[in-house]
Amino acid sequence: MKNPLEKRSVFVYLRIAALIEQQILDNTLRAGDKLPSLRTLCREYGISQNTALSAYYHLESNMLIEARPQSGYYVRSGTRKLPAPAASNPAGVAAHAGTDQLVARVYDSLGLGGHLPLSLGTPAKELLPVAKLNKALLQATRELSGSGVVYDKNDGNERLRRQVARRALAMDCGLSHQDVITTSGCLNALSYCFMAVAEKGDTVAMESPVSFGMLQLAQALGLKVLELPTDPATGVDLNALEAAMKRTDVKACLLISNFSNPLGSCMPDAHKRSAVGLANRYQVPLIENDLNGDVYFGAHRPRSCKSFDDSGIVLWCGSVSKTLAPGYRVGWVAPGRFKEAVARLKLYHTISSPAITQETIAAFLETGRYENHLRKLRHTLQANLHRYNRAIADYFPDGTMLSRPQGGFVLWLQLPGPTDTISLYEKALACKTGFAPGRLFSLQNQYNNCMRLNYGLVWDEKLENSLKILGNLVRHPERGNQYSRTL
Known part of the structure; x- marks a missing residue:
């Protein structure tokens, strides 16, 4: 990996945060490890304390580290790193078959009151200027x-x-x-x-x-x-x-x-x-x-x-x-x-x-x-991505696989076993949430155990609860009515 400090066009605190983030992702820094003190960070990189704090605040907002009173900053514990899906292997034949009815069903659900648009691939209007x-x-x-x-x-x-x-x-x-x-x-x-x-x-x-x-x-x-x-x-x-x-x-x-x-x-x-x-x-x-x-x-x-x-x-x-x-x-x-x-x-x-x-x-x-807006948007989306990773690792069952995008708005999940995300989609709608079933993304009969989620939303308690409900539905699809009654 190229040293982010060599990119002079990037804010210093972001370059330092990128170095620490890479060490966390590479497992060089492991869950529970203590990070260097602010004073040490200032001395090693020749930066001010405000810059060091900004780097740690950035990592904290991305759910990678946590502050412990009177102790310092630590790599956040308790999050499983989910494996990435394998490469796809579609049949090598051209196809005409479609999924128009399912696509229409997904778009129709967007107008339903109280439903989170997890099925879309666009940012929430609250994130736009x-x-x-x-x-x-x-x-x-x-x-x-x-x-x-x-x-x-x-x-x-x-x-x-x-x-x-x-x-x-x-x-x-x-x-x-x-x-x-x-x-x-x-x-x-x-x-x-x-x-x-x-x-x-x-x-x-x-x-x-x-x-x-x-x-x-x-x-x-x-x-x-x-x-x-x-x-x-x-x-x-x-x-x-x-x-x-x-x-x-x-x-x-x-x-x-x-x-x-x-x-x-x-x-x-x-x-x-x-x-x-x-x-x-x-x-x-x-x-x-x-x-x-x-x-x-x-x-x-x-x-x-x-x-x-x-x-x-x-x-x-x-x-x-x-x-x-x-x-x-x-x-x-x-x-x-x-x-x-x-x-x-x-x-x-x-x-x-x-x-x-x-x-x-x-x-x-x-x-x-536009560039000013993009900087804010990218920061929000990256923070959301880490939050989604943490929530999916916490709430979804073992065997779940998760893509690792380095940009964009969407996550791809491959669920374990014979999970049918089309059937799951209807149960999710009853719980006022949704997603895009994997079958939508092919003209062949594949990706039936996959889903796409939009992380371009405003992170709040309602959104985290929706991810928790989706995870519970994957674990126990027969309890869909029970989850809908709790809303």
Whole structure:
């Protein structure tokens, strides 16, 4: 692991906290071990006591250490480290079958009073800068020509496209604003990409498990999906990807390169480079969903596959729908050599994008307010992730396996034995909680003992109690009525 202290752009207390956290995760520091005193920390790192305290406060908020009165700070005890799920192994055949009724059931439950949205993959509105967005929206109305009621250019808001290109530098990707087309969210961008490179009846390759939104989109476009084996830490199996690309019937592949949904995997740079190399060798367009790339817990934003693309074979898609304003539906795509086709599709389908919301988001990116918001959001999400890990270890049965995302919003659980999460889902709804059953994330009959949880919520007693109820339901599904009566 690289020394976090070498990353000068990161606050000092966060660099020190990252060093201690890594020692805890590596089991160098074990449960119950005493940490160095504040005075020792100050002397070893040449920092002030306030900085040392901030490092320990950060670790404490992430449920990794605890303060003991008159004694100091200790590695937190009592939390099991759950094993990660094994790599997936889907059948190597393209499929059409769907889970539309189950997806509709999950979305219908979101409107039920008192239910926690654990089944979603977006942050709670309480974690978003709503008041600042409202202010920026009013300013955009005043500054835009015609107050934003006239059509914008087909490529989209130029101010936003310039900001997207500027931010791409953080992942070592040289883009011009002329390379970018704005869209109505990331799903809209992905839709244009699929239509630009494939036709009805064609086969596209995807990771497995994969976001049910990607599966539904492929189905709506009449595409068959070839699911690929995927590792929960490093992403798609490159050997399986190459085997898929060798097939003349695979017209494109879709990868969620950074903090995939639902596994939370992040492809190493070497894997991203190799994936782009394969796309070039076999001339198979690579559609990259980089929706979660800004929500990283490390020292810097991970690179994308687009960072290694010199030929235009990668169609890179992004959005602020998961990080800033889901309802604004602001996204973009840098489609490389397929730009003309994507621009034409956008013209046919929408003519132009909404000017008001794009101008608002552009201002957020331009003034630095977005980055300030992201820092707070990442801190909250990382703290939540540790809390979920602790709660799941405490409340779920032995044999539970848990993904280890380094960013994003979602956790993937593999439950022991013959647990049926579709049946469990109905019992959870009766207890005013929920999750996304694993069967949603495949077109094949698999992941029936898995679930996805959203940790982008406000942590409180109600949320912890919901996780406790889910754990109890997994242990004793026959007692569902008993748990619902206690609410």
